[in-house]
Amino acid sequence: MKPQRIVWITLIFYVLFIGVRFVFMLYPADSVKLRMAQESTPSASERRADNLWAYYLINDENPLRADFTVGLEKVQGDFMLDERCAGYAKRMIDDAAADGVYLTVVSAYRSVQKQRENLDSYIKRLMDEGYTSKEAKALAEKEIARPYASEHNAGLALDILTPDWWETHDDVTADFENTEQFRWLTENAHRYGFIMRYPKEYEDVTGYIYEPWHYRFVGVYYAGRIKESGLPLEYFYKTNF
């Protein structure tokens, strides 16, 4: 082989190698992300430093206890959160407004009773649309948590939309992601301890559809780490507790 050709082939392989590495760097596999998250596991004192009380899983497998109670505080209008994180939410809403972005809370704390009513009425609506009761239940439970299994029941979650949302929508939909409110939240929510809880890429892991409007308080420290990791809380929590 001509020396020139060898140089070319080597060069092509080199460029390919760098290219593949670059792509892996940009889109690390979940296992790599998990390892990265694990490697930067904080010390016990670091973890204690910020609202560790709020760092736990609430879902179908990890429902709230039947005797769960929570002290509440108003965040916007009559919408309330756990009094320990209400201040963070209020500061977030105020700081967004100072940037000219108006975050409108449409749901916050929800009692278990209300959760049950919401789920039942949605199942009924789907059945009216022609689904069997089994189908309706399965569909509804992808969008509305069972009683005790919702972060709203714990007073830790906010649903946020734009002030004029209902003028152009009759439902909460994923196109919230095209608003300046979503852009602001994506950039800033973690600074106030909130994460966008149900990402698009992890519907199978969270069991929920993509909900760009749903923000969950986990404390400032963990919100930053989770955002950085790009992982859903289910994965992150497993390796960081």
Ligand SMILES: [Zn+2]
């Ligand atoms: Zn929600």
